[in-house]
Amino acid sequence: MNDSSTREVDVAIIGAGTAGMGAYRAALQHTPRVLVIEGGPYGTTCARVGCMPSKLLIAAAEAAHGAAHAAPFGVQVGGVRIDGAAVMQRVRSERDRFVGFVTASVDTWPADHRLRGWAHFVDAHTLQVAGEDGRTTRVSAQRIVIATGSRPQVPAAWRTAAGDRLIVNDDVFAWQTLPDSVAVLGGGVIALELAQALHRLGVRVRLHARSQRLGPLTDATLQRRAREIFGAELPLTLGASDLRLQRDGNGVRVHAGGRDERFDWVLAAVGRQPALAGLQLQHADLPLDPHGVPLFDRRTGQVGDSHVFIAGDAHDETPLLHEAADDGRIAGDNAGRFPDIRVRPRRAPLAVVFSDPQLMIAGDSHAQLVAAGRHFETGEVSFDDQGRSRVMLKNRGALHVYAERETGKLLGAEMIGPAAEHLGHLLAWSVQRGDTVQQMLDSPFYHPVIEEGLRTALRHLQRHLRMGPPPVERCLDCGPGA
Structure with a gap:
């Protein structure tokens, strides 16, 4: 039996996670000669060990916490008993369901677009792939996308x-x-x-x-x-x-x-670190940073001026699912159309932590604004006595919003507090549109909602900016930050 074979393709993608799948779909728009190489199990980091199973565990924790702390509402709950086996059974079952959606998608790909095994560079255009069955495959690729993801970092x-x-x-x-x-x-x-x-x-x-x-x-x-x-x-x-x-x-x-x-x-x-150790990048003649991560253009995914592209957690710049999906689409599109490289605009940054209270950064962070030397003002609101938050006994935390001093444009925000995942989206959208603080204040705010806390922060910010008309007085019956 021949234990080795050779493949020739236009685009080889190393990794079938979120970024790799996005790169595959984008590259296919330009050429059918695409090959995705995956050594581990199919299914993204998000579905298997990240976003989804962690949120399943958090949902169980929120249910337990809510039951145990219902007394202040006048709701008496008997002793809360947590069945650890049942909790983990649901986590695993739902996790497997989400993973199943991903693997089902991969199963629809043509068989000759998939190769199981671990890849490393032999030279700038050649990969050697070692399969679990002991067979090796040499892949000659005109363009290559590195989408190998990340792995936990442990001293x-x-x-x-x-x-x-x-x-x-x-x-x-x-x-x-x-x-x-x-x-x-x-x-x-x-x-x-x-x-x-x-x-x-x-x-x-x-x-x-x-x-x-x-x-x-x-x-x-x-x-x-x-x-x-x-x-x-x-x-x-x-x-x-x-x-x-x-x-x-x-x-x-x-x-x-x-x-x-x-x-x-x-x-x-x-934390996690890029899973690049086995790729033997020294054979690819690529520019690398001091940590061995390829230097690339985030707007194109291109490594240096080479035919190699990188996407997702493999570069560890923005290890978030939506960013990895965008990375994959950009890198795959440019790998498919190479050498006709297109610069693609990126979305406004958005990051959320699903703790209680939640944490959020939308647009530029405070540290980024300071490091860039931006002239900005800060608007603040505390949720300690904000109307709707107090109703729900979620009245902990604060929101800071940042705007450019000269133009009044919203630049970013940071928050710890209730519904940060939702306020974060509103703020990121405003940053991406280039909204000014006045334009945001001219938008509707219902009552009573947590978003009224955002309005309070924007009014505070507008006073610091000294732009536009004086803020309308808040509802006197609703408490601070209503």
């Missing part, structure tokens, strides 16, 4: 110390039931979402972070509010520069911040 010392009691977020969604205790290491999005969800589902949790930051917010005032709000509910050890792990039987002792606590599991959630 080697932690793996050595904790052994098989250390897990990453990918592993959480394979649990058959909820554990008794988990130490979460990290202060970013994944760490915060999972730590709070597990805590609300009755798992003993402590979140440890080396820095004082919690979540992605860059506005110092909002960061402080985030630490206060989450610290009131969730055990935190921030600034844990002395973090050390020690295996203790079937558990792990975590030494940090003067504490010594034993947990059943350690969840490493300190």
Whole structure:
């Protein structure tokens, strides 16, 4: 039996995740000679181990938390019992359903457009693909799209110390039931979402972070509010520069911040990194940054001036599903039409953390505006006494909106508070359209809704800008920030 074969294609795409699938569809508009190479299971990071299973776990946690805290509404609920096995059964079942939608889509592709195996560069136009069956395939491609995604980042010392009691977020969604205790290491999005969800589902949790930051917010005032709000509910050890792990039987002792606590599991959630290690990029003659990530143009996906393109989490610039989908479409389109490279406009930035309260950044962050030297003013609102938020007992947090001093155009916003996922969309749309603060204030605001808090922040911002007519007085019967 011949254990090797050769393929010649116009476009080879390495990776069949969100970015790879988008690249495939776009490249097909220009040529039928497209090949997608995938070594792992089909199904995107989002569907398998990211967005969807984490939101399923969070939904269960919100249900438990709501039942346990219904008394202030005059609703008496008996003792809340959490069935860990049932929680994880639903998480896995629904997760598998979402993954099924993705794999069903891939199954409709022609067989000769799919190749199973792990690829690496032999030279600038040649890939060698090692299949699970031991067969190798040489792929000669006129253009190549790198869409290999990302993998969890775990310090080697932690793996050595904790052994098989250390897990990453990918592993959480394979649990058959909820554990008794988990130490979460990290202060970013994944760490915060999972730590709070597990805590609300009755798992003993402590979140440890080396820095004082919690979540992605860059506005110092909002960061402080985030630490206060989450610290009131969730055990935190921030600034844990002395973090050390020690295996203790079937558990792990975590030494940090003067504490010594034993947990059943350690969840490493300190971020993800591009999955590029096996590609042997040194053979492709590509420009790389100091971390070995190809240097590329975000508007085209093109690496340098080469025939190679990159998309999605493989470059780790904006590791979000909607950005990966856009990346894939842009890179695939340009790979398909190469050398006729087209510059594509990008959407306004939008990022959401599904904690409670939620976190959001729309448009440019405070740190980005400061770094760019932009002249901007800030409008603020606190949700502590905002009408609709107080009605729902969701009155925690604040919103800051930023506008250009000279023109009054909205530049960005940061928020911790209720319905941030929805306000974030409204604000990102306004940034993308180039709305001014006055144009936003001229739009309708219903009563009573959380969006009235946005109006309060915009009015505050307009006063700082000293542009347009004086703000209309707010409803005197509705409370601050109504």
